[in-house]
Amino acid sequence: MNTLSPGFHGHTRPRSDRLPPGQYPTEQFPVLSAGPTPDIPTSAWEFALTGTDGERLRTWDWTGFGDLPQEEPTVDIHCVTRWTKWDTSWCGVSVDVLLEGVDTSASHVMAESYGGYTTNLPLADLTGGKAWIVHTFDGLPLPPEHGGPARLLVPHLYFWKSAKWVSGLRLLDRDEPGFWESVGYHMYGDPWHEQRNRSD
Amino acid sequence: MVVQHLDGNMLAGPLSEVFAVEPTTALRRCPHCRLVSSLAQLHVYGPRPGITARCPGCSAIALRLARHPDALWLQLGGVEGAFRFPLAE
């Protein structure tokens, strides 16, 4: 019987096994930003799924997005600046739902955001219950400084991959660097292998 | 909570690893809004995970800099918007 983990949903491992190398736990939720915080009223919010040829395959407005099936993941998040935050609780839509029935040969995805931020991920890392578009944090609407109205959540990769203010996913035939990846951050970003930087 | 940008003068330290001259007086015309501003006048976000410096007029990106253990990556704008460094005669 595990006595170290205080019974949070889904976590059976003690926290000592949940801290990736080079990280420290924090109770804070630091805000890292590469630009002014975009002001996106939900009435103007739109989310688009774009194909490899640039065609918009699907779009949702705020109401339509809210009508999709919602999930409530509780996950640890790991920032490349070395903080880890335990058991963060979110509500949003699994990326599996957004991609349901889409027939694509794409290998990668560029997450695109209001304000111009981008980040690249393998398609396989967004599917299979590993990624969400979330709009609620700790039971409250996601604040703008943390990416509201909605952000990507991909907790098994460094948190720069969880794009704030996400406006869509663009399918790619091959990997391309996003905003931080184009100035030396790792193309994949696995915290368990300390994939912070790249040398090419 | 509002995310505040930093003063462009903070770029002097990080860029001193790259430039032989003091960089903050360098002037640049923004290719997007045509505003001419010095490097010191840019609106800077960061420094972690990287530094993003933006035009004070329109927020278009002027430069990005990321310091890694073995390399410093610096992107200076695009095709337009070159920095102009005043030199002693």
Ligand SMILES: [Zn+2]
């Ligand atoms: Zn400008």
